Amino acid sequence: MDREIRLTVDGExxxxxxxxxxxLLDALRERLDVVAPKKGCDHGQCxxxxxxxxxxxxxxxxxxxxxxxxxxxxxxDGLAADGTLHPVQEAFLAHDAYQCGYCTPGxxxxxxxxxxxxxxxxxxxxDIREQMSGNLxxxxxxxxxxxxxxxxxxxxxx
Amino acid sequence: MRNSDLxxxxxxxxxxxxxxxxxxxxxxxxxxxxxxxxxNLLQRTRCVYFQDVTTPCNKREPGSGCAALEGxxxxxAVLGASAACxxxxxxxxxxxxxxxxxxxxxxxxxxxxxxxxxxxxxxPGDRPADDTVLTHGELITAVELPGDRSAPRSAYVKVRDRAxxxxxxxxxxxxxxxxxxxxxxxxxxxxxxxxxPWRATRAEAALRGTRVDELDEDAVRAAADxxxxxxxxxxxxxxxxxxxxxTTALVLGRLIGEVAR
Numbered sequence: 001m002d003r004e005i006r007l008t009v010d011g012e013x014x015x016x017x018x019x020x021x022x023x024l025l026d027a028l029r030e031r032l033d034v035v036a037p038k039k040g041c042d043h044g045q046c047x048x049x050x051x052x053x054x055x056x057x058x059x060x061x062x063x064x065x066x067x068x069x070x071x072x073x074x075x076x077d078g079l080a081a082d083g084t085l086h087p088v089q090e091a092f093l094a095h096d097a098y099q100c101g102y103c104t105p106g107x108x109x110x111x112x113x114x115x116x117x118x119x120x121x122x123x124x125x126x127d128i129r130e131q132m133s134g135n136l137x138x139x140x141x142x143x144x145x146x147x148x149x150x151x152x153x154x155x156x157x158x
Numbered sequence: 159m160r161n162s163d164l165x166x167x168x169x170x171x172x173x174x175x176x177x178x179x180x181x182x183x184x185x186x187x188x189x190x191x192x193x194x195x196x197x198n199l200l201q202r203t204r205c206v207y208f209q210d211v212t213t214p215c216n217k218r219e220p221g222s223g224c225a226a227l228e229g230x231x232x233x234x235a236v237l238g239a240s241a242a243c244x245x246x247x248x249x250x251x252x253x254x255x256x257x258x259x260x261x262x263x264x265x266x267x268x269x270x271x272x273x274x275x276x277x278x279x280x281x282p283g284d285r286p287a288d289d290t291v292l293t294h295g296e297l298i299t300a301v302e303l304p305g306d307r308s309a310p311r312s313a314y315v316k317v318r319d320r321a322x323x324x325x326x327x328x329x330x331x332x333x334x335x336x337x338x339x340x341x342x343x344x345x346x347x348x349x350x351x352x353x354x355p356w357r358a359t360r361a362e363a364a365l366r367g368t369r370v371d372e373l374d375e376d377a378v379r380a381a382a383d384x385x386x387x388x389x390x391x392x393x394x395x396x397x398x399x400x401x402x403x404x405t406t407a408l409v410l411g412r413l414i415g416e417v418a419r
Contacts, residue, residue: 044189056162056191063192110188117162117187133322134186 005069009034010078018065025049027065036075036105047135050106051075057113076105088112088152097148099139110135111149120157161198162190174303176312176331180254183316186323196298198251204325205245206230216242217286231394233325237352243286246350247279248325250316253349256357257331258309266296279354309333311416315409317401326350328402334413341368348402358385373414378407
């Protein structure tokens, strides 16, 4: 069974007809050519498919596209405004918070979600580690990721 | 209700902190935004053999056998298991809800009924495919926390193979009420040890009425051991008995510490 859904993806209104069993990740990548969210494990363990869905971080591999009808999706591609990188993206660059880069779009979206959820409260390193635990990095760039999120959190508080 | 919203709810945080703590001990931030109360309670086991369709599993395919009897056993039960199934229920929330005596509201073809949280999940027996007492066509529509019996002095501690984003080896939810320097009420539920959240009623009975100044670690451990007399372990699962005993002592110790302050 197919159904037409509407999404706003990185600021653009998009319409697509999908089989009702299609995940949001597959709808984005395979149907809408939005490839910033990555398919790592495809069953909710790695976090590389993380996007902001109506402002909150979600795993698109565990979300049916039809259940996101009408939603606003922001991927790592949509975080930069007018050619200026998001503070989280700047911090990832500054701290070399990646190696191969495959998990990075998910890490960045998750970090942006964390900064929204924590609403400027002081995050300890342990808080950041716990709150970023849904995003795995098989290269093990966690030291850089921790430093980047710490810096971005500080900038957001200012 | 999303798990993250429930964990952040001011009434839950104030009156049932054990529920908020259990929710935040589960999964990852992303998944907590997507997971729901009813869905969490009805999640299936994480037993690796249930997931691996190339191996026998009586829960997935009744009558095929149980690969966990011989294989990877870190998440196996030590209480209430059967020859047909030795797995545990993975929910943290269910353990906390069992400790606070929550009620599950169920709607079915014959109308609405309420199931105590402690009765929702079954022990496996010879029908491990049935996780719960829900019958065909029934749906969880709500979970009720007892408004007349809040648990402001309550806590949840989960022991895992890694610090975060892992299922419990064992977990303990506990609520403590003290009156006149005596334990007026204590409720303890264990996770990671059985096919359902395990209310440690024998341990509770032993601790009720104890003077708070006598409620030290040894007293809690002795009470836990009364419950653990029924434990069945082998060399792969024996670690869970001291782990749940010690974790129970840790949680009760923390709650008693709050009384002292």
